[in-house]
Amino acid sequence: MTLTQRYRLIYKPLVFTACLLPVVWLACGAFGWFGLSLGADPVKELEHECGKTALNLLLLTLAVTPVRELTGQPQLLRLRRMLGLFAFSYVVLHFTIYLVLDLELNFTTLGADIAKRPYITIGFTALLLLIPLAVTSTNRMMRRLGRRWQSLHRLVYVIAILGVWHFYWQVKRDVREPLIYAGILAVLLGYRLVRARMRRQSKAASTGAAAV
Amino acid sequence: MKFRVPHIAPSEITPQAAYFSRRELLAGALAAGASALLPAAEPPPAQGAPLTYTANAQYSVKETPNKLEEIAGYNNFYEFGTDKDSPSRTANSLRTRPWSVSVYGESEVHGTFDLEDLLKGVALEERIYRFRCVEAWSLVVPWVGFPLSTLLTRFKPTSRAKYVEFTTLYDPRQMPGQRVPILTWPYVEGLRIDEAMHPLTLMVVGLYGRVLPNQDGAPLRLIVPWKYGFKGIKSIVKIGFTATQPRTAWNVATPNEYGFYANVNPQVDHPRWSQATERRIGAPFLAARRPTLPFNGYAEQVASLYQGMDLRRYF
Numbered sequence: 001m002t003l004t005q006r007y008r009l010i011y012k013p014l015v016f017t018a019c020l021l022p023v024v025w026l027a028c029g030a031f032g033w034f035g036l037s038l039g040a041d042p043v044k045e046l047e048h049e050c051g052k053t054a055l056n057l058l059l060l061t062l063a064v065t066p067v068r069e070l071t072g073q074p075q076l077l078r079l080r081r082m083l084g085l086f087a088f089s090y091v092v093l094h095f096t097i098y099l100v101l102d103l104e105l106n107f108t109t110l111g112a113d114i115a116k117r118p119y120i121t122i123g124f125t126a127l128l129l130l131i132p133l134a135v136t137s138t139n140r141m142m143r144r145l146g147r148r149w150q151s152l153h154r155l156v157y158v159i160a161i162l163g164v165w166h167f168y169w170q171v172k173r174d175v176r177e178p179l180i181y182a183g184i185l186a187v188l189l190g191y192r193l194v195r196a197r198m199r200r201q202s203k204a205a206s207t208g209a210a211a212v
Numbered sequence: 213m214k215f216r217v218p219h220i221a222p223s224e225i226t227p228q229a230a231y232f233s234r235r236e237l238l239a240g241a242l243a244a245g246a247s248a249l250l251p252a253a254e255p256p257p258a259q260g261a262p263l264t265y266t267a268n269a270q271y272s273v274k275e276t277p278n279k280l281e282e283i284a285g286y287n288n289f290y291e292f293g294t295d296k297d298s299p300s301r302t303a304n305s306l307r308t309r310p311w312s313v314s315v316y317g318e319s320e321v322h323g324t325f326d327l328e329d330l331l332k333g334v335a336l337e338e339r340i341y342r343f344r345c346v347e348a349w350s351l352v353v354p355w356v357g358f359p360l361s362t363l364l365t366r367f368k369p370t371s372r373a374k375y376v377e378f379t380t381l382y383d384p385r386q387m388p389g390q391r392v393p394i395l396t397w398p399y400v401e402g403l404r405i406d407e408a409m410h411p412l413t414l415m416v417v418g419l420y421g422r423v424l425p426n427q428d429g430a431p432l433r434l435i436v437p438w439k440y441g442f443k444g445i446k447s448i449v450k451i452g453f454t455a456t457q458p459r460t461a462w463n464v465a466t467p468n469e470y471g472f473y474a475n476v477n478p479q480v481d482h483p484r485w486s487q488a489t490e491r492r493i494g495a496p497f498l499a500a501r502r503p504t505l506p507f508n509g510y511a512e513q514v515a516s517l518y519q520g521m522d523l524r525r526y527f
Binding site: 039040041043044100101102103104105106109112113116117118119169170172173174176 | 281282285286290294296297347349392394395465466481484485486488489491493494497498499500501
């Protein structure tokens with residue numbers, strides 16, 4: 001089996017199934033299947049779990065580059081688009097649950113929340129910023145945008161910061177969990193900063209050597 | 213996407229009697245052991261044991277109360293963890309008997325009293341109250357208790373007593389959440405003396421006609437139905453009369469978000485979320501959100517307490 005076949009037939013279906021597990025589990029809880037339940041406030045549970053899954057997937061997407069570089073497995077890149085699109089799907093689901101089940105389609109409250117509640121403002125901003133990334137995730141768009149594609153998709157760094165910030169800000173008092181997310185994000189973004197600096201230095205060193 | 217309320221067949225629900233029977237067995241075994249040594253005494257009520265009370269219709273709302281598993285399964289009681297379902301899973305570590313309450317400060321009667329003695333001769337009543345959490349969700353709860361004023365008058369507060377201060381038990385072995393410095397432990401709450409003496413202010417010992425489950429604040433908790441739920445301090449071990457405003461737990465933690473008064477007020481938002489509406493726990497999907505009422509619907513009875521006060525400032 002070639003590498004491409006292995007990804008197409010084994011790894012990608014596995015990751016796809018894994019990404020669906022949270023929503024399947026939540027659906028079981030919501031409908032009471034297999035004796036699962038979402039507790040006394042199922043709406044909050046659905047809302048929070050979808051949001052957290054979106055953040056988990058966003059961080060996983062950001063982990064692809066460091067992991068492939070550090071492990072010498074460049075082909076892992078083939079899984080990144082799927083992870084990113086699932087992250088986007090869970091963000092959309094999170095927002096839909098908030099609008100339909102929590103606010104019960106009260107658009108006046110939605111408008112007021114987005115305008116007046118900073119944690120909702122930044123969460124909503126993150127959702128909007130994800131849309132162009134999802135739209136330009138196809139091979140065709142990658143080819144069409146060329147170098148600009150990568151510049152555009154660097155937006156994901158901003159989106160991840162907004163997402164973790166949104167989580168931190170809505171917690172009442174116990175910020176331990178959002179701080180763990182912030183720590184992981186700091187490592188993932190810090191890796192990129194360090195790597196960029198090292199590249200600049202080695203480039204400067206090589207051009208310096210050439211000048212001599 | 214359409215969701216239904218998770219359905220639990222009645223047959224799947226552990227009968228309350230069975231749920232508590234292990235506890236009663238243990239309590240029974242202990243009592244049997246003790247009775248062999250001691251003269252017969254009235255056994256202290258176990259968690260979930262039935263109480264004798266009368267229903268007080270005058271002070272009850274006409275709404276349908278939430279189910280017991282909602283009231284006892286969805287709790288903010290950070291002493292037992294910050295997840296809503298954590299107290300119901302872990303509060304069994306709390307020993308509610310023997311239990312004593314210390315009385316101090318600006319009153320003629322001081323000292324430490326056994327809860328059994330404090331409750332002796334107290335007429336219990338059931339009151340169905342609305343319960344509004346500062347997090348914008350709400351319940352309707354059939355509490356069993358007695359007016360706080362009947363207890364406070366027995367301690368004979370002096371004219372210097374302007375406030376009443378309550379303190380929760382501090383014992384990290386029984387309350388593992390206290391090992392984490394999320395709030396300053398022990399939890400402290402307080403009321404102005406006129407709020408404390410108001411007939412709606414309730415000392416609660418039971419729920420649904422039975423001894424209060426630990427996760428709901430056993431063996432003794434406060435309920436002030438026109439205030440946000442965090443004012444209703446749980447598992448009380450100290451009651452003090454003070455001349456100055458008590459330093460209450462949430463107010464100390466985040467003074468710009470949680471005021472001393474904490475009256476339910478749809479006009480004054482929490483800095484991070486709106487208080488204009490609330491979601492009723494257990495209500496059908498898409499029909500749970502409702503407008504929040506001033507003073508949680510008790511304005512007629514309590515608004516006069518705050519006449520002339522700027523409720524935006526004293527939130």
